[in-house]
Amino acid sequence: MSTPLLSVSNLSVSYGKVEAVRNVSLEVFSGEIVTVIGANGAGKSTLLNAAMGILPAVGEQTFDGAAMGRLEVEDRVAAGLSLVSERRELFSSMSVEDNLRLGAVRFSEREAQARMAGVFDRFPRLKERRRQEAGTMSGGERQMLAMGRALMAGPKVLMLDEPSLGLAPRIVADIFTIIEDLRKDGVAILLVEQNARAALNAADRAYVMELGEITMSGKAADLANDPQIERSYLGFH
Amino acid sequence: MDLTILLFLVQDGITNGAIYALLGFALVLVFAVTRIIFIPQGEFVAYGALTYAMLQGGHVPGTAYLLPIFAFVALLFDLYAERSRITGAFLLRQGIEKIVVPLALLFAAREMAGVSTVSSLILTVAIVAALGPHLYRIAFQPLADRSVLVLLIAAVGTHLALTGLGLVFFGAEGQKADALTDFSIDLGPLPVSGQNIAVYVATVLLIAGLYWFFERTVQGKALRATAVNRLGARLVGIRTKGTGKIALALAAGIGAVSGVLLAPMTTIYYDTGFVIGLKGFVAAIIAGLASYPLTAAAAIAVGLIESFSSFFASDYKEVIVFTLLIPVLLVRSFASKHTDEED
Numbered sequence: 001m002s003t004p005l006l007s008v009s010n011l012s013v014s015y016g017k018v019e020a021v022r023n024v025s026l027e028v029f030s031g032e033i034v035t036v037i038g039a040n041g042a043g044k045s046t047l048l049n050a051a052m053g054i055l056p057a058v059g060e061q062t063f064d065g066a067a068m069g070r071l072e073v074e075d076r077v078a079a080g081l082s083l084v085s086e087r088r089e090l091f092s093s094m095s096v097e098d099n100l101r102l103g104a105v106r107f108s109e110r111e112a113q114a115r116m117a118g119v120f121d122r123f124p125r126l127k128e129r130r131r132q133e134a135g136t137m138s139g140g141e142r143q144m145l146a147m148g149r150a151l152m153a154g155p156k157v158l159m160l161d162e163p164s165l166g167l168a169p170r171i172v173a174d175i176f177t178i179i180e181d182l183r184k185d186g187v188a189i190l191l192v193e194q195n196a197r198a199a200l201n202a203a204d205r206a207y208v209m210e211l212g213e214i215t216m217s218g219k220a221a222d223l224a225n226d227p228q229i230e231r232s233y234l235g236f237h
Numbered sequence: 238m239d240l241t242i243l244l245f246l247v248q249d250g251i252t253n254g255a256i257y258a259l260l261g262f263a264l265v266l267v268f269a270v271t272r273i274i275f276i277p278q279g280e281f282v283a284y285g286a287l288t289y290a291m292l293q294g295g296h297v298p299g300t301a302y303l304l305p306i307f308a309f310v311a312l313l314f315d316l317y318a319e320r321s322r323i324t325g326a327f328l329l330r331q332g333i334e335k336i337v338v339p340l341a342l343l344f345a346a347r348e349m350a351g352v353s354t355v356s357s358l359i360l361t362v363a364i365v366a367a368l369g370p371h372l373y374r375i376a377f378q379p380l381a382d383r384s385v386l387v388l389l390i391a392a393v394g395t396h397l398a399l400t401g402l403g404l405v406f407f408g409a410e411g412q413k414a415d416a417l418t419d420f421s422i423d424l425g426p427l428p429v430s431g432q433n434i435a436v437y438v439a440t441v442l443l444i445a446g447l448y449w450f451f452e453r454t455v456q457g458k459a460l461r462a463t464a465v466n467r468l469g470a471r472l473v474g475i476r477t478k479g480t481g482k483i484a485l486a487l488a489a490g491i492g493a494v495s496g497v498l499l500a501p502m503t504t505i506y507y508d509t510g511f512v513i514g515l516k517g518f519v520a521a522i523i524a525g526l527a528s529y530p531l532t533a534a535a536a537i538a539v540g541l542i543e544s545f546s547s548f549f550a551s552d553y554k555e556v557i558v559f560t561l562l563i564p565v566l567l568v569r570s571f572a573s574k575h576t577d578e579e580d
Contacts, residue, residue, distance in 0.1 A: 054468070070322065077474035089469035091462045102462050103473050105455060112455075153474060 003065045004029050005188050006051065006081065006157045011059035013043075013050045020046040021057070022212045028157055028190050033183050035191040035199040035220065037233055038209035044192040045086055047209070048159050051190075052076060052083040064156065078106060080156035086165060088146040092135030096126055099134050099145055103152025112152070119148040122178065140171035147178070151187075158182065159190045164198060176202050196233035200224040208233075244427045246544045252433050252502075253516075254540020255440040259495045260517025261524070261532040262447065263488035268526045269464035270484040272385050273377060276392040279514020280399035281365055281489045285496020286505035287403070289361040290412035295351025299406025300364050304371075305339040311374040312336070335371070342367060354417060362493045369489030370482035372399075377485075378478055396511065403507035411509075414500035436498045443491065444533070460484065516543070516558060523565050 004027035013021040021043040028034045036044050050057035053073040061069045063079050071079065091099050100119060104112040120127035123144045129137060134145055143163055150158055160179070164172040176198055179189055193199035200206055203220040208229065216223065223229050260278055267275040284300050291298040312335040319327060342364050349356045376395045380387055420431035450457040463470040463480040470477055492510075499505065499513070520539050524531035539558060547554040 052472070054471070073471040074474045074476050077472070083472055085468070085472065089466055089472055091465045091469055093465055094458070094461065098458050098462075101455065102458055102470075102475065105459055105473055105475050109455070149473060 002029065004062075005064055006190065007060075007062045008047075008051055009060045011047070011050060011057050011061065013046050013055055013057045020212050021050065023059075024209075024212075024214050026190075026207055026214070028188050030156075030188055031183065031186065032205065033179065033189040033191060033203045035193055035203035035206045036209055037193055037196040037199055037206060039233075040194060042209040043212040044209055045161050046212075048083055048161050048190070048192055049085075051159065052081065054083075077153050077155075080154070081159070082150040082153050082155035082157075083159045084143075084146045084150045084161060084163065086161040088142050090134040090142060090146060090149070092133065094134060095131050096134060096137075096145055097130045099149050100126070100152055103149035104154075106153075115152050115154070119151055122151070122181070123148050140167050140174070143167060143171075143175060144178075147175075151182075155187060157188045157190060159192075161192050162194060163191070164193065164195045172198060196229075197224070200234075241426045242548070244425075246548055247541065248427060248429065248433065250541035250544035251537060252436050252540070253543060254537035255436050256495050256498060256513070257517045257520050257539050258533045258536035259440060259443060259491050260514055261520035261536045262443070262529055263491040264518055264521040265524070265526055265529060265532055266447075267484050267488045268521075270460050271373075271377065271381070271388070271481045273388045273392055274385070274526075275488060276389070276514070276518075277372075277396040277399050278488060278492055278517060279510030279512070280396060280403060281369075281492025281510070282496040282499065282513050283403055283505055283507060283510030284368070284399075285361055285365045285493030286414070286500035286509075287407045287412055287496070287507065288364060288493070289357055289497045289500050290414040290505070291407075292346065292350050292357035292360055293354065293414050294412075297347050297350050298361075298364070299403075300368065301343045301346035303402060303406050304364055304367055305336075305343055307368055307371040307375065308335040308339040311371040314374055314378075339367065354415075358417075358497055361497055362490055365493035365496070366486050366490035369485035369487070372489075373482045373485040378481060381478065381481065400508050400511065403510075407507045409507065411504040411506040412500070413504045414497075416501040417497075432498075432501055439494055439498055443494065444529075447487075447529070456483065512555070516540075519558060519562055522562060525569065 006028040007026070009025040011021060011024045012019060024047060026036070026047070036047065038044050046055065049055045051061065053071060053076050061067070063076065063081055068076060068079065091102065097116070100116050101112055104115050107115070125141060126144055126148055129141060134142065137145065147160070147163070163175050163179070167175070172195065179191065179202055183189055191199055191203060200220045200223060206217065206220040206223045207214050208216040208223065216226070216229070224234070260282065263278050264275055267273055288298040288300045312331055315331055316323070342360070346360055346364065349360060372395065376391055377388065380391055416430070416432045417435050418431035422429050451461055459470065459475045460480050460483060463475060463477050467477055470480070496505070516539055517536065520536035521532050523535035539561070542561065543554055543558050546557040550557065
């Protein structure tokens with residue numbers, strides 16, 4: 001078996017005395033869409049933030065075969081790992097173009113322009129709005145901008161935290177189409193979603209998280225048909 | 238009061254106001270990027286003025302010796318912080334940044350003291366601006382994630398330390414530099430000196446330069462982005478520790494330029510900077526520590542009020558200027574929503 005691009009094992013994250021994530025092990029291989037589903041507060045976002053280096057964590061973390069536990073956020077971005085946070089974390093008083101340009105902050109102007117053209121192909125909407133301030137855009141556009149900005153860094157693994165949160169169903173469908181396109185273009189995806197049905201439909205493999213622990217994992221299609229999952233996570237959709 | 242006196246007061250007010258505007262910009266810039274209310278800004282002015290006066294007089298300024306010391310302490314901090322992941326490239330970069338550059342500037346100061354006005358000017362700005370990043374590394378980087386209050390306390394401590402170091406390295410004697418130029422032009426009854434014109438030109442150039450830097454360059458945009466959203470900046474790979482150093486280098490450079498401009502107009506002592514910096518601070522606070530154009534307008538107003546009050550009630554001129562803060566803070570506290578800082 002090949003080495004995973006992103007791997008965490010026995011990862012634990014604590015907020016003070018509360019252990020929000022406990023002994024979680026997870027892998028993302030090249031060309032995969034992997035999803036983590038679970039209820040609100042299960043520790044999914046905490047897991048992604050720890051993998052990005054924003055939160056201190058105990059446990060082993062590797063990226064593309066190399067240990068990354070001690071790397072700062074900035075070094076993880078340079079290595080090829082990007083996170084689109086649940087709150088998007090855009091530069092709201094700056095233009096769409098400036099937001100994208102800063103996504104490729106390490107690269108030359110020429111390289112950044114080439115990448116920006118690629119992002120505009122993927123998100124034509126952003127091209128129309130290129131001079132608009134990020135903070136004045138709709139929720140769907142902001143999500144697209146956050147994804148576009150993350151893609152500017154040229155990630156090998158893109159982690160998406162609740163990309164469909166608060167968006168209209170038609171836009172959610174667009175976002176999932178884009179996620180599948182990204183996989184075709186060679187970007188592995190780690191997707192955290194409360195919208196479990198959409199996530200399981202898009203993903204190859206899935207992990208189920210409950211109270212900070214991974215309780216089930218397997219092929220997304222198998223989990224989608226698991227009666228317990230259906231009852232707990234798919235019932236309302 | 239006749240027209241001539243009025244014009245003199247206005248000119249004086251605008252000249253001082255332009256310098257306060259520069260200091261106000263530095264404070265807004267540092268606060269936006271690092272959340273530090275940067276009390277020691279005035280020390281950079283004093284260091285700049287004294288460094289320039291000494292270089293012009295053919296002496297090696299104390300700051301030229303202070304810089305390698307600061308850099309060496311910062312080097313020790315970095316070596317300790319990175320002790321488990323030291324690489325050759327890291328050592329090379331640190332060596333250039335913290336040993337070669339400071340010693341080269343010291344060497345240049347020894348060789349070029351008194352050579353020309355231009356070389357003194359360039360050396361002054363280079364030496365004082367270079368102090369900024371090391372100061373950030375030593376005093377503020379270890380506290381970067383702490384609250385505004387903690388950073389303010391560190392800033393007050395830094396101010397006291399820099400004033401003390403100023404006394405050690407420059408002595409208690411005040412210094413005054415020669416004017417940049419003897420040029421003078423008469424506008425009606427009002428003679429405008431080359432020094433005044435230099436202040437206006439430098440202020441306008443610095444404003445234009447800052448605008449270009451923040452609007453047109455990636456580094457400038459990265460600094461703004463850090464100010465807008467620190468986490469977002471880290472997520473795109475901006476080194477927010479680096480942005481703090483750039484902000485302090487800019488602030489120190491702006492302080493040095495202000496010092497060079499002031500040095501021929503008034504005698505500067507090691508501790509003169511504080512009061513000058515406070516006036517920039519008043520302007521920045523009136524503008525809410527947020528807006529550059531408002532800061533410029535407020536700084537000009539502070540300069541004008543100061544010059545008129547020094548004419549009508551010279552004993553009270555500082556009191557009048559600083560009293561301005563009270564109504565401004567009152568209005569601000571009623572007009573704005575109170576938000577407690579999260580930490």
